[in-house]
Amino acid sequence: MNVVKVGLLGLGTVGGGTVNVIKKNANEIARRTGCKVVVTKACARDISRPRICNTDDVELTTNPNDVINDPDIQIVLELMGGDEPAKSLILSAISQGKHVVTANKALIANHGNELFAAAADNNVTLAYEAAIAGGIPIVKAMREGLSANKIEWLAGIINGTGNFILTEMRDKGSAFADVLKEAQELGYAEADPEYDVEGIDAAHKLCILASLAFGMPLNFKKVYTEGISKITPLDVTYAEELGYRIKHLGVARKSDKGVEMRVHPTLIPETRLIANVDGVMNAVVVKGNAVGPTLYYGPGAGAEATASAVIADVVDICRQMSQSAENSVPSLGFLSDELQELAILPIEEIVTAYYLRLSVKDKPGVMAAITTVLANNGISIEAVLQKEPKHGSNAQIILLTDNVLESSLLSALKEIESLDSINEPAIRIRVESLQ
Numbered sequence: 001m002n003v004v005k006v007g008l009l010g011l012g013t014v015g016g017g018t019v020n021v022i023k024k025n026a027n028e029i030a031r032r033t034g035c036k037v038v039v040t041k042a043c044a045r046d047i048s049r050p051r052i053c054n055t056d057d058v059e060l061t062t063n064p065n066d067v068i069n070d071p072d073i074q075i076v077l078e079l080m081g082g083d084e085p086a087k088s089l090i091l092s093a094i095s096q097g098k099h100v101v102t103a104n105k106a107l108i109a110n111h112g113n114e115l116f117a118a119a120a121d122n123n124v125t126l127a128y129e130a131a132i133a134g135g136i137p138i139v140k141a142m143r144e145g146l147s148a149n150k151i152e153w154l155a156g157i158i159n160g161t162g163n164f165i166l167t168e169m170r171d172k173g174s175a176f177a178d179v180l181k182e183a184q185e186l187g188y189a190e191a192d193p194e195y196d197v198e199g200i201d202a203a204h205k206l207c208i209l210a211s212l213a214f215g216m217p218l219n220f221k222k223v224y225t226e227g228i229s230k231i232t233p234l235d236v237t238y239a240e241e242l243g244y245r246i247k248h249l250g251v252a253r254k255s256d257k258g259v260e261m262r263v264h265p266t267l268i269p270e271t272r273l274i275a276n277v278d279g280v281m282n283a284v285v286v287k288g289n290a291v292g293p294t295l296y297y298g299p300g301a302g303a304e305a306t307a308s309a310v311i312a313d314v315v316d317i318c319r320q321m322s323q324s325a326e327n328s329v330p331s332l333g334f335l336s337d338e339l340q341e342l343a344i345l346p347i348e349e350i351v352t353a354y355y356l357r358l359s360v361k362d363k364p365g366v367m368a369a370i371t372t373v374l375a376n377n378g379i380s381i382e383a384v385l386q387k388e389p390k391h392g393s394n395a396q397i398i399l400l401t402d403n404v405l406e407s408s409l410l411s412a413l414k415e416i417e418s419l420d421s422i423n424e425p426a427i428r429i430r431v432e433s434l435q
């Protein structure tokens, strides 16, 4: 199998996550690309520091030139962040004919025009999926999936730290500074957290999204930017009472007059899907003139979530490097000779939680009889509700169960439905927490 050697600049949260996911999913990546992707070298400021990844088979160095000048390395992953030396290193890698994948939104927003031109001149790819909205494949969606559309506007929650802070302030009434500290400990926040709370990080991402949407050069300096540091728990509460949530939104819109690019706290009606995007999750709504509004949702930060986007770019580059048309975009995403026959589970073997509604005679011992049957079948109850009978009708018992094997639930229901006190077949609806 073709081996593709990858070198890393930066071995922090995203770099460590990338090493882990490349190892963990080596088989899947090979089945999708026909290549064995291996990280051979990584540059870190301090190579003795404890890491979130195993680096036993990775050569570590403190000199980034050891990575970009290595003739065996075909793809350089720039995961160090910041302006310099990242920019010069990327330009140097590009000039040596290497493909580059970066998660550096500030660099793309500020210098993307120059960097993309250099990549085009050298006939290599400079990919940046991980720069916007962490693990959400928003670049791919906008560049490919929505390519039939004229994009009218987009609006996104594109800073996980800011969203985490606003969510915790609403849910727990926590103070701004405490939540920010927690976000830093979880590895969500930028090295300079002002970038998160003052909206600069979101502005970097919005600038890139606007260029992707409207086909214009990057223009970071024109993004209007307001942060969330002045939002108090009181504002959050009052907005809530009015039926709104406060979210830190990046908005880009194109009209006959021109393009708007703005990042600021925004009240959104609580009924909107995007108003319910909480914690470190990100979401972007993109309105195309053919498709209408579309929503993309997922983790906006974190080691492996961001690594997912970094590696998707690596997979794309491996496919481009391949000579075969089938490898370049396999029809089902995996190479045709890598497709596997897998066992498809019958419904009786599925495990889910259940909502059950039982129509019962209003007499002593009914609830006890039902819960005894459930207990005997190893079914745990999560919640119970009883509604009194109306106008001579039956009482209604509503139960939420814990996860249960379908076949166990069916045998328990058979027993329950044969009880004297049960009048009608149970209504059962599966519950998915989708976590």
Ligand code: HSE
Residues within 6 Å of the ligand: 131, 133, 134, 158, 159, 160, 161, 162, 188, 189, 190, 196, 201, 300, 301, 302
């Ligand atoms: N600090 C960024 C955020 C990390 O919180 O969204 C991902 O870009």
